[in-house]
Amino acid sequence: MRAIVYAKYGPPDVVALAEVPKPRPKKREVLVRIHATTVTTADWRARSLRLPGGFSVLGRLVFGIFGPRKPILGTELAGEVEAVGDAVTRFQPGDRVFAFTGGRYGSHAQYRTIAETGLIVRMPANLGFEEAASLSFGATNALSFLRDKAGIQRGDQVLILGASGNVGTAAVQLAKHFGAQVTAVCSTANVDLVRSIGADEVIDYTQEDFAQARDRYDIIFDTTGTTSLARCEPSLKQRGRLVAVQGSLAQMLGLERASRQSGKKVIAGVAAVTAGDMELIAQLAERGALRPVIDRRYPLEDAASAHAYVDTGRKRGSVVLRVGACARHFNNDRAALQLSREVRPVRHPS
Ligand SMILES: NC(=O)c1ccc[n+]([C@@H]2O[C@H](COP(=O)([O-])OP(=O)(O)OC[C@H]3O[C@@H](n4cnc5c(N)ncnc54)[C@H](OP(=O)(O)O)[C@@H]3O)[C@@H](O)[C@H]2O)c1
Incomplete structure (x- = not known):
C-alpha cells in the first residue's frame, strides 16, 4: 500500500510517499481502507520536534531519540472496513467508520488496522469521509x-x-x-x-x-x-x-x-480519550451540534504541502488529506530512501 513516511525530523519535505506492506487484521482487529485523513498539529510536532517550552528532551524520548520511531504519521481517519479478524463482532466489511489513532499515528496511508475495541465508531450518516476524518482530533x-x-x-x-x-x-x-x-x-x-x-x-x-x-x-x-x-x-x-x-x-x-x-x-496535561467520547462525538455530529470545519484539502501524495500549511499555525479547523488511488506519484526522496527495507519509495509512473 501507499503511505506517507518520514525518517528524520525536520521541515515539511522530510515526508514522502512510499510503498509499505499492507497490514493484516489480527483476531480482534478491523482493516480500514482509508478515504480521508488529516494533518494536525500533532503531526507537525512529531515531524518537526517543535514542542512547547521544556519538552525538547522528553519529545525525543516519546517520538524516537535518533529519529522517528513511527514512520507513518496521521492521528485520525475515515474510511470503509475492508476486512475483520476472526473474533470481531462489532464491525463488518463495508461499514463506514471514523477513528482516532492519536499518539499511535499511522493514518497517512491507504490502510490501517485498529482494534475493534479501540477509538473507532461508525460514521454519522450525514457526513462524508472528509468531514468524518476531521472530527476526532x-x-x-x-x-x-x-x-x-x-x-x-x-x-x-x-x-x-x-x-x-x-x-x-x-x-x-x-x-x-x-x-x-x-x-x-x-x-x-x-x-x-x-x-x-x-x-x-x-x-x-x-x-x-x-x-x-x-x-x-x-x-x-x-x-x-x-x-x-x-x-x-x-x-x-x-x-x-x-x-x-x-x-x-x-x-x-x-x-x-x-x-x-x-x-x-x-x-494542563495530555488529553485522555475513550471509546465513549468517540460515540458522543458521532452522536453530536449526527444531530448537527458538532460540525467539522475544513480549511484545505490535499491529495495524499501532496502531504508535504499540507504539512507546510499546518506549519503556518494559522489554519482554520482541519487540513484534509484525500486518500484515493494516488493518481500522481513522486519519487521523493532522502527520507524514504533511509527507511527500512520494508518501506520503498514510490517511483514516478513512466
Ligand atoms: N495537550 C494536549 O493533549 C493537546 C492536544 C491537542 C492539541 N494540543 C496543542 O494545542 C494547540 C492547538 O492545536 P490546534 O490543532 O487547535 O492548532 P491550529 O488548528 O493550528 O490552530 C491554532 C489557532 O491559534 C491561533 N493562533 C496562532 N498563533 C496565535 C497567536 N500568536 N496569538 C493568538 N492566536 C494565535 C490561530 O488563529 P488566528 O489565525 O485566528 O489567530 C489558529 O487558528 C497546539 O499547540 C497543539 O500542539 C495539545
Missing part, C-alpha cells in the same frame, strides 16, 4: 480538557483563545453543547467563522485585549500557548481555571500558581 481533545479536566457546567462563562483552530472550533461547539456562554478570541479574518459555529461573543485580538475583563470567566481555554495565569487571573472568577491545552512544562508541573484564597488554577 479537535473534538476528543476539547472534550477531555473542557468536560473531564475543567468540569465545565451549564451557565459557565468560557473564553476560548485560538477559537478558529482545530481544537478551538470543536471547543466552541462543545462548550455550547454543555450550556456555556462562549466568548471566542481570534484574528480579524476568522471572526465570521467562529460566530457561525455558535460563539455568543467574539473578540478580535487585533482590536481588543481579552484580559481587560474583570472577574468574568469560569474557564479560559487557551489553545495558543500565548497567555499565563498571571495575565488571566484578573479576568477569571473566584475558582476560575486557565486550561492550557498547549501547556508548558512549568504549567504541567503546577509551577504557575495563584493565591490559595482565589482558588484559581492552571489545568
Whole structure:
C-alpha cells in the first residue's frame, strides 16, 4: 500500500510517499481502507520536534531519540472496513467508520488496522469521509480538557483563545453543547467563522485585549500557548481555571500558581480519550451540534504541502488529506530512501 513516511525530523519535505506492506487484521482487529485523513498539529510536532517550552528532551524520548520511531504519521481517519479478524463482532466489511489513532499515528496511508475495541465508531450518516476524518482530533481533545479536566457546567462563562483552530472550533461547539456562554478570541479574518459555529461573543485580538475583563470567566481555554495565569487571573472568577491545552512544562508541573484564597488554577496535561467520547462525538455530529470545519484539502501524495500549511499555525479547523488511488506519484526522496527495507519509495509512473 501507499503511505506517507518520514525518517528524520525536520521541515515539511522530510515526508514522502512510499510503498509499505499492507497490514493484516489480527483476531480482534478491523482493516480500514482509508478515504480521508488529516494533518494536525500533532503531526507537525512529531515531524518537526517543535514542542512547547521544556519538552525538547522528553519529545525525543516519546517520538524516537535518533529519529522517528513511527514512520507513518496521521492521528485520525475515515474510511470503509475492508476486512475483520476472526473474533470481531462489532464491525463488518463495508461499514463506514471514523477513528482516532492519536499518539499511535499511522493514518497517512491507504490502510490501517485498529482494534475493534479501540477509538473507532461508525460514521454519522450525514457526513462524508472528509468531514468524518476531521472530527476526532479537535473534538476528543476539547472534550477531555473542557468536560473531564475543567468540569465545565451549564451557565459557565468560557473564553476560548485560538477559537478558529482545530481544537478551538470543536471547543466552541462543545462548550455550547454543555450550556456555556462562549466568548471566542481570534484574528480579524476568522471572526465570521467562529460566530457561525455558535460563539455568543467574539473578540478580535487585533482590536481588543481579552484580559481587560474583570472577574468574568469560569474557564479560559487557551489553545495558543500565548497567555499565563498571571495575565488571566484578573479576568477569571473566584475558582476560575486557565486550561492550557498547549501547556508548558512549568504549567504541567503546577509551577504557575495563584493565591490559595482565589482558588484559581492552571489545568494542563495530555488529553485522555475513550471509546465513549468517540460515540458522543458521532452522536453530536449526527444531530448537527458538532460540525467539522475544513480549511484545505490535499491529495495524499501532496502531504508535504499540507504539512507546510499546518506549519503556518494559522489554519482554520482541519487540513484534509484525500486518500484515493494516488493518481500522481513522486519519487521523493532522502527520507524514504533511509527507511527500512520494508518501506520503498514510490517511483514516478513512466
Ligand atoms: N495537550 C494536549 O493533549 C493537546 C492536544 C491537542 C492539541 N494540543 C496543542 O494545542 C494547540 C492547538 O492545536 P490546534 O490543532 O487547535 O492548532 P491550529 O488548528 O493550528 O490552530 C491554532 C489557532 O491559534 C491561533 N493562533 C496562532 N498563533 C496565535 C497567536 N500568536 N496569538 C493568538 N492566536 C494565535 C490561530 O488563529 P488566528 O489565525 O485566528 O489567530 C489558529 O487558528 C497546539 O499547540 C497543539 O500542539 C495539545
